[in-house]
Amino acid sequence: MxxxxxxxxxxxxxxxxxxxxxxxxxxxxxxxxxxxxxxxxxxxxxxxxxxxxxxxxxxxxxxxxxxxxxxxxxxxxxxxxxxxxxxxxxxxxxxxxxxxxxxxxxxxxxxxxxxxxxxxxxxxxxxxxxxxxxxxxxxxxxxxxxxxxxxxxxxxxxxxxxxxxxxxxxxxxxxxxxxxxxxxxxxxxxxxxxxxxxxxxxxxxxxxxxxxxxxxxxxxxxxxxxxxxxxxxxxxxxxxxxxxxxxxxxxxxxxxxxxxxxxxxxxxxxxxxxxxxxxxxxxxxxxxxxxxxxxxxxLLGPPRAAGTAPPADDPAGLVAEVRATGGTVVAAGGCFDLLHAGHVGLLQAARRIGDCLVVCVNSDASVRRRKGEGRPVNPLADRVRVLRALACVDAVAVFDEDTPERLLVELRPDVWVKGGDYAGAELPEAALLDEWGGQAVLLPYLDGRSSTALMARAAEGAR
Structure with missing residues (x-):
């Protein structure tokens, strides 16, 4: 139901x-x-x-x-x-x-x-x-x-x-x-x-x-x-x-x-x-x-029948359908622990680049290794559900490693998107995308928005 x-x-x-x-x-x-x-x-x-x-x-x-x-x-x-x-x-x-x-x-x-x-x-x-x-x-x-x-x-x-x-x-x-x-x-x-x-x-x-x-x-x-x-x-x-x-x-x-x-x-x-x-x-x-x-x-791929899982459950199938019609596959990644305006703006901009957007999300264990104990605040199921509710997100894929390289090799996106806060930093995914002719790009990011900052403000308000 x-x-x-x-x-x-x-x-x-x-x-x-x-x-x-x-x-x-x-x-x-x-x-x-x-x-x-x-x-x-x-x-x-x-x-x-x-x-x-x-x-x-x-x-x-x-x-x-x-x-x-x-x-x-x-x-x-x-x-x-x-x-x-x-x-x-x-x-x-x-x-x-x-x-x-x-x-x-x-x-x-x-x-x-x-x-x-x-x-x-x-x-x-x-x-x-x-x-x-x-x-x-x-x-x-x-x-x-x-x-x-x-x-x-x-x-x-x-x-x-x-x-x-x-x-x-x-x-x-x-x-x-x-x-x-x-x-x-x-x-x-x-x-x-x-x-x-x-x-x-x-x-x-x-x-x-x-x-x-x-x-x-x-x-x-x-x-x-x-x-x-x-x-x-x-x-x-x-x-x-x-x-x-x-x-x-x-x-x-x-x-x-x-x-x-x-x-x-x-x-x-x-x-x-x-x-x-x-x-x-x-x-x-x-x-x-x-x-x-x-x-x-x-509009790419079929609508889901009532009561069935959404298309986000099959990112590989969606990517294949987009490729079959000559479309451009865009992917973005992150923990998305506390979804905020910076995340939403980035994902909306990413979707406008191509014909579908696949969001690669860290598993709970992966977030914990990266962010430390107490993270994520929201478990994987909740994070995925919120992402799927965004109109700009066509599919969600989960990876358990520290980085999404294995998932990227499976999906082989045409464009890999990172937020502008990575400017000047190394993008290890860039060399990987070169292997199949893809391109890693940076998109502008809203200043001052981050899950860590949200948690700090919430903790300060509680005190």
Whole structure:
């Protein structure tokens, strides 16, 4: 058991594909970049991504979505079915597919294929929805939510993530999560007496968002609307004074999939019984970390099924998957006895260097030999659990020796990261990484942060 409530996701699944390469010249026959050495990554998109992310959180997830029997539909089933329950709806046409071509990590062009739509509801879908303890509607305007609208009216969802081409959320929905542009479009389409902006729109952009969110709460007759604002966070309105939830850190990574991460987190937290405001705060934090870790393009390896061990239990398997797609493996090491801001900043920066981060942790015996009796303060199981809870950490590996050389030889990371407090000191791992073409690097470290200093301050406070 995971201790997390199950979640039913109703919405439109897409199949997303990224072709990632580098561009350093233009084509001779047209002024367009030539993207060379492309590596392909395929992943769930749309409602399938929201369900995938919820399953990756360790939640029992059921996805109700339209699927066909073509290559796209079969590929989505292959990606999803080992980790969540798929309840298919009949589809007219093919599963929509979205292909992005990226050069140096930046999108160059997007190609859309397939215009399939959900055709009708099924008894299996109705039964799954009737038994749901929590529901997320992830509407991508392809008809899945509309086929079950009558059932959703009788069981309003926890979260409705709307789409301009989809229908409105049903009355009684606890939280609706449009992006800024979507909220503006929905509000502009309201009758004049419902839209408080009209011709006299407030001059402040934030004030405009607040007025539009308030108008949508009243028009849709929902409990709350939160408008996601990208790097500015999210604005939550219950129809009166709004709550602005800022992002915990500024990231300039790929935002693709951040809205799905936001909706999946908010729905999961509401399912677990937290208040709407707390769920929005948690969703902002999760979406920010998601973007910082590379967005949807940074998703590597399968989500874990509910009740199973997290991927961190298999760092070697994760490394193999990253290598198979041409990704960069980053590793960092330490005791991490009392996790502090210096540790977190270092690990977040390390994760941004590559496509996965493996943290190598000293065992209790290894810490004791290095730090002396009384250390570690926190046993290995607790230290590993805290590290795994960080969004920037993809896997944790433990070594019992004084140094991590044996583990590094097994993992063979492309980059080995140490804190800037090692500047000027010998890095014995550097020569080891040279053997397979890896590189040891130093990253800036927050001054004055250390587990030893924390313990000293705690002891002084006790006295």
């Amino acid at each position: 995971t201790g997390k409530e199950p979640l039913v996701v109703v919405g439109d699944a897409l199949l997303d594909r990224d072709l990632t390469g580098h561009a350093d010249r233009l084509a001779p026959d047209a002024p367009v970049p030539v993207v060379a050495d492309c590596a392909e990554r395929v992943r769930p998109g749309g409602a399938a991504l929201a369900a995938y992310l919820a399953a990756r959180d360790g939640r029992d997830v059921t996805l109700i979505t339209a699927l066909d029997d073509g290559p796209g539909g079969r590929e989505l089933r292959r990606l999803l079915e080992p980790f969540l329950t798929v309840v298919p709806l009949p589809m007219s046409g093919e599963v929509p597919q979205k292909t992005r071509v990226l050069a140096q990590g930046r999108p160059v062009v997007r190609l859309d294929h397939g215009a399939g739509r959900a055709r009708e509801a099924t008894d299996e879908a109705r039964a799954a929805l009737a038994a749901a303890s929590a529901v997320l509607v992830s509407d991508y305007g392809r008809g899945a939510a509309d086929t079950l609208r009558a059932e959703l009216r009788g069981r309003p969802p926890e979260v409705w993530d709307p789409h301009p081409r989809g229908g409105p959320p049903v009355a009684g929905t606890r939280l609706v999560t449009p992006a800024r542009a979507e909220a503006h479009g929905f509000a502009a389409a309201l009758p004049a007496d419902r839209n408080q902006n009209g011709a006299d729109a407030p001059r402040s952009d934030l004030r405009t968002v607040a007025h539009e969110a308030c108008a949508l709460v009243r028009h849709w007759r929902v409990a709350a609307v939160t408008v996601t604002l990208g790097a500015r966070g999210a604005l939550l309105s219950y129809g009166e004074h709004p709550l602005l939830v800022p992002v915990p850190a500024a990231h300039h990574g790929d935002p693709c999939g951040a809205g799905d991460r936001f909706a999946a987190t908010a729905a999961g937290q509401l399912a677990d019984g937290v208040l709407v405001g707390e769920a929005v705060e948690g969703a902002v934090t999760a979406a920010t970390a998601f973007v910082g870790a590379g967005g949807a393009a940074g």
